[in-house]
Amino acid sequence: MFKDSQFFSSFSLDSVSQLSTVTLLLFIPAFIFIARQALPRLVFADPRRLVYPPGPKGVPFLGNAHQMAPSRRWYQFADWASRYGSVVGIRIMRQTVIILNKYEVAVDLLTKKGAIYSSRPKQTLGSLYGGWDFATSQLPYGDELVSQRRFAYRFLNAPEVTGYHAFLAESARIAVARILRTPENFKQWVHMSTGRNIMMMAYGHEVSGEEDEWIKRADSAVQTRFVLGTPGAHPIDVFPILGKLPFWIWGKEFKKNIEAMRSSAYGISQAPYEAVRKQMREGTAVHSMVSKLVEDNIKDDGTVRYEKEIYGIAGTIYFAGTDTSNATIEAFIVAMITHPDIQKKAQSELDELLRGQRLPVLDDRDSLPYVQAVFKETLRWKPVVPLGLPHFLTENDEYKGMLLPARSIIIGNTWNMMHDEEIYPLPLSFDPTRFLLYKKNKPVFNPDILDPEEIAFGFGRRICPGRHFAVSSIWITMATLLTAFEMSPPLDSDGKPVLPDLEFGDGLASRPKPFRCVFRPRSDNIPTLLSDYPPASMARPLVR
Numbered sequence: 344m345f346k347d348s349q350f351f352s353s354f355s356l357d358s359v360s361q362l363s364t365v366t367l368l369l370f371i372p373a374f375i376f377i378a379r380q381a382l383p384r385l386v387f388a389d390p391r392r393l394v395y396p397p398g399p400k401g402v403p404f405l406g407n408a409h410q411m412a413p414s415r416r417w418y419q420f421a422d423w424a425s426r427y428g429s430v431v432g433i434r435i436m437r438q439t440v441i442i443l444n445k446y447e448v449a450v451d452l453l454t455k456k457g458a459i460y461s462s463r464p465k466q467t468l469g470s471l472y473g474g475w476d477f478a479t480s481q482l483p484y485g486d487e488l489v490s491q492r493r494f495a496y497r498f499l500n501a502p503e504v505t506g507y508h509a510f511l512a513e514s515a516r517i518a519v520a521r522i523l524r525t526p527e528n529f530k531q532w533v534h535m536s537t538g539r540n541i542m543m544m545a546y547g548h549e550v551s552g553e554e555d556e557w558i559k560r561a562d563s564a565v566q567t568r569f570v571l572g573t574p575g576a577h578p579i580d581v582f583p584i585l586g587k588l589p590f591w592i593w594g595k596e597f598k599k600n601i602e603a604m605r606s607s608a609y610g611i612s613q614a615p616y617e618a619v620r621k622q623m624r625e626g627t628a629v630h631s632m633v634s635k636l637v638e639d640n641i642k643d644d645g646t647v648r649y650e651k652e653i654y655g656i657a658g659t660i661y662f663a664g665t666d667t668s669n670a671t672i673e674a675f676i677v678a679m680i681t682h683p684d685i686q687k688k689a690q691s692e693l694d695e696l697l698r699g700q701r702l703p704v705l706d707d708r709d710s711l712p713y714v715q716a717v718f719k720e721t722l723r724w725k726p727v728v729p730l731g732l733p734h735f736l737t738e739n740d741e742y743k744g745m746l747l748p749a750r751s752i753i754i755g756n757t758w759n760m761m762h763d764e765e766i767y768p769l770p771l772s773f774d775p776t777r778f779l780l781y782k783k784n785k786p787v788f789n790p791d792i793l794d795p796e797e798i799a800f801g802f803g804r805r806i807c808p809g810r811h812f813a814v815s816s817i818w819i820t821m822a823t824l825l826t827a828f829e830m831s832p833p834l835d836s837d838g839k840p841v842l843p844d845l846e847f848g849d850g851l852a853s854r855p856k857p858f859r860c861v862f863r864p865r866s867d868n869i870p871t872l873l874s875d876y877p878p879a880s881m882a883r884p885l886v887r
C-alpha cells in the first residue's frame with residue numbers, strides 16, 4: 344500500500360506513457376476518484392480560476408466527516424464562519440456541503456437564485472423505505488412540491504390568516520385558562536393549543552382535550568419518524584445503494600422500525616385525510632384545507648386529483664408547525680423568567696392598553712411595539728430551527744469568485760445570522776429594545792434593524808409557508824400569557840430561584856430542556872376574564 348505522498352511522488356507523465364491502454368483505462372478513473380477525494384480544492388478548480396469555498400482542511404475519503412461536532416452544530420459552524428467567512432465549504436465523504444453564514448449571502452443565493460437552490464437533499468431511508476415521501480419539507484423541487492406549496496399558500500397567506508385571528512386568540516385563551524387551573528402542565532396546554540389550531544385549519548377537527556385521538560396519532564407518528572435517528576444521517580441516506588442490501592444487515596429491529604415508520608407515515612397523512620373524506624360523504628365535515636381541496640379536485644368518478652399532494656401538505660403542516668411553535672413559546676417563557684424587568688415592561692404596555700378589562704387580540708399588535716419587540720427578540724435569541732432546513736443546489740453556480748458545485752447541500756446558518764454582531768450588537772443578550780427607537784419617550788419600531796422574521800422562516804422558494812400562521816398564533820399566546828401571569832422561576836428549599844438552562848436542546852427544532860415555571864395570576868380579574876374558556880361551543884376558522 345502506498346501512503347498518499349508516495350503515491351503522488353511515484354506518479355509522473357513519463358510513467359503514464361509506459362502503461363498499457365488497459366492499465367490506463369483502469370488506472371485513470373481510479374486516480375481521478377482518489378484525487379477528487381484528496382485534492383478537490385486544487386485539482387478541480389474551475390478553469391476560470393474559481394475556487395471552492397474555504398473551509399476546514401479535511402482528510403482523504405472522509406473529508407470533514409470526522410470533524411463534525413456530535414451535537415449543536417450551529418456553534419461549530421459559527422466558529423468556522425469566524426475563521427473562513429460568510430460562505431464555508433466542507434465535504435462529508437463525497438458530499439459537498441456549503442454553509443451560508445450571512446443574511447445577505449442567503450438572500451443572494453437561496454432567494455435571488457431560487458431556480459437552482461430550491462431542491463432538497465434526498466432522504467432515501469425515510470422517503471423511499473419509510474413512506475414519508477408525502478412530506479413537503481422533503482420533496483425535491485418539482486411539480487409535486489409546487490402543487491403542495493400552492494395548496495398551502497391558498498390557506499396560509501397573510502390575508503387568509505387574518506380570518507383565523509379570532510380562532511387563534513380563542514386557542515391562546517383556552518391554553519392560558521388551563522394553565523391557570525393546572526400550571527404544572529403548561530407545556531401540554533401550549534401543545535394542545537398549537538395542535539388545535541393546525542388540526543382545525545387542516546382537517547376541521549376540533550381537538551377535544553388531552554386524550555384527543557387525532558393529536559395522539561399525529562404525535563406518535565412524529566416520534567416514530569425519528570426511530571432510526573436524525574433524517575438524512577443513516578448510512579442508507581449517505582449511500583442509497585446500501586438500501587438494496589437485505590434489511591437484516593442493519594440489525595433485527597431495523598425491519599420492525601421501517602414498518603413502524605411506514606405506518607406512522609400513514610397515520611399522519613392518509614388516515615386523517617380518509618377520515619375527512621368519510622365525514623364529507625356523511626355530510627358532517629367542517630370546512631377545512633382538506634375538505635376544500637377535495638371539493639375542488641374531485642372527479643365525476645369520485646377519485647380526487649392531486650390526492651397525494653393534498654394529504655401530503657395537510658400532514659406536513661402538523662409536524663412542521665406544532666413543534667416549532669411550541670418550542671418558540673417555551674423559549675419565550677424561559678426569556679421571561681430569566682429577564683423579569685423585560686417581562687414587567689411588556690406587561691405595563693399591555694396594562695396601559697387593556698386596563699385590566701379585557702384580554703389582548705391580534706388587532707392590538709400595532710399598539711404594542713414593546714410586546715412585538717419581545718416576540719422578535721425571542722425568534723432571534725434562540726432560533727428554534729438553528730440551521731434551517733437544508734437546500735440542494737441543482738446546477739454549478741459561481742458566487743464572488745467561488746465555485747459552488749451542483750449537487751451540494753446548502754445550509755443557511757440561521758443561528759449565525761441571528762447572532763451577527765454587525766446587525767445585532769451583543770447578540771447573546773435578550774434585549775427587545777434593539778428593535779425600537781424612542782420618540783417622545785414612546786417606543787416605535789426601528790426600520791433599520793433587520794427583522795428576525797426574515798431569517799427564522801428560511802428563504803426563497805422553500806420559505807416556510809406557515810409563517811403568517813405561526814407568527815399570529817405565537818404572538819397571541821405570548822401576549823395572553825403576559826396579560827394573565829407573572830411568570831417566575833420556582834424556588835428551591837433554600838429559597839433560591841431554580842433557573843432554566845439557557846443551553847437549549849439539539850435536533851431539527853431546538854427547544855428548552857425541561858424546566859419549571861410559576862404562573863401567578865396578575866390580578867383578581869384574570870380568573871373572571873378566563874372563566875368562559877374553553878367555551879361550550881368552539882369557534883371555527885373561516886376556511887373559505
Ligand code: HEM
Pocket residue numbers: 479480481482492495499541659660661663664665667668671727728731732733734799800801802803804805806807808809810812813817
Ligand atoms: C416558529 C414557528 C416556525 C418556524 C421557526 C418555522 C421555520 C421553518 C423553516 C426554517 C423552514 C425551512 C425553510 C427553507 O427551507 O428555507 C420551514 C418549512 C416549512 N414550514 Fe415552517 N416554521 C414554523 C412554523 C410553521 C407552521 C405553523 C407551519 C404550518 C402551519 C409550517 C409549515 C412549514 C412547511 C409545510 C414547510 C416545508 C416547506 C418546503 O419544504 O417547501 N411551519 N419552516
